[in-house]
Amino acid sequence: MISSAVQRMKPRVFVLVHPAWHGAWFWTKVVPLLRQSGHAVFAPTLTGLGERSHLARADIGLDVHVTDVVNVLKYEDLRDVVLVGHSSSGAVITGVADRAPAQIAHVVYLDAFVPEDGQAVVDLIAPERRQMMEALVKAEGGGWLLPRFAPPPWETIVREMWGVRDDNDVRWMLERLGPTPFGHLKDPVHRTNPDAETLPRTYVRCPRFQNPRFDQHAEMARRSERWHYRELDASHHAAVTIPDKVANLLVELES
Numbered sequence: 001m002i003s004s005a006v007q008r009m010k011p012r013v014f015v016l017v018h019p020a021w022h023g024a025w026f027w028t029k030v031v032p033l034l035r036q037s038g039h040a041v042f043a044p045t046l047t048g049l050g051e052r053s054h055l056a057r058a059d060i061g062l063d064v065h066v067t068d069v070v071n072v073l074k075y076e077d078l079r080d081v082v083l084v085g086h087s088s089s090g091a092v093i094t095g096v097a098d099r100a101p102a103q104i105a106h107v108v109y110l111d112a113f114v115p116e117d118g119q120a121v122v123d124l125i126a127p128e129r130r131q132m133m134e135a136l137v138k139a140e141g142g143g144w145l146l147p148r149f150a151p152p153p154w155e156t157i158v159r160e161m162w163g164v165r166d167d168n169d170v171r172w173m174l175e176r177l178g179p180t181p182f183g184h185l186k187d188p189v190h191r192t193n194p195d196a197e198t199l200p201r202t203y204v205r206c207p208r209f210q211n212p213r214f215d216q217h218a219e220m221a222r223r224s225e226r227w228h229y230r231e232l233d234a235s236h237h238a239a240v241t242i243p244d245k246v247a248n249l250l251v252e253l254e255s
Contacts, residue, residue, distance in 0.1 A: 015041075042078070
């Protein structure tokens, strides 16, 4: 439940972007909490994932996923958007900010990758994991589709790495996780628009998820005058495990 103080805050427009293997369903618990407090919320599913998995094809890459979100901003005529990305979708929201900065008020990285210009998500992960992913794409994905996160079973990843322990939540996720076009992870981000670089940015770290790269992003945000930094006492998938606290934090950022 969103706190009464947060409920009294000025309504905002939130655009929530899910990570690889997921879909808009990832935000199922957060969206109603924001809407019941009067906020407008959009949670697009990226092409080739979730209920749009039937559209997966070899030429889908990061640019298509950036365009998915940019088109929501355009066709819904959204302004003053709080743009939120989780995990690998840090690359997506970085690209969206570069292409549509005039429509964005705040960019929020929820335990997400923060690539620099020319970097891809795979450049920010451990080399051995990148090698495993590339091998899976070659062996099981026809050279373009990443079928799963890594060799451990999905249930192990969901419970032990992402920190989702409730049996109902685990079952719900296992029924929905699916392959991701590898371009989402291997294509480089473009950060060339100076207007985008002036946008307010917040990094939200979930420290129960042990990840040295996210720790580096968190330290960068702490030290930078252009960034804000917050923490949630949670593992990686806070939107699933503590959605009320995620919703509260997102709205409080805009108070």
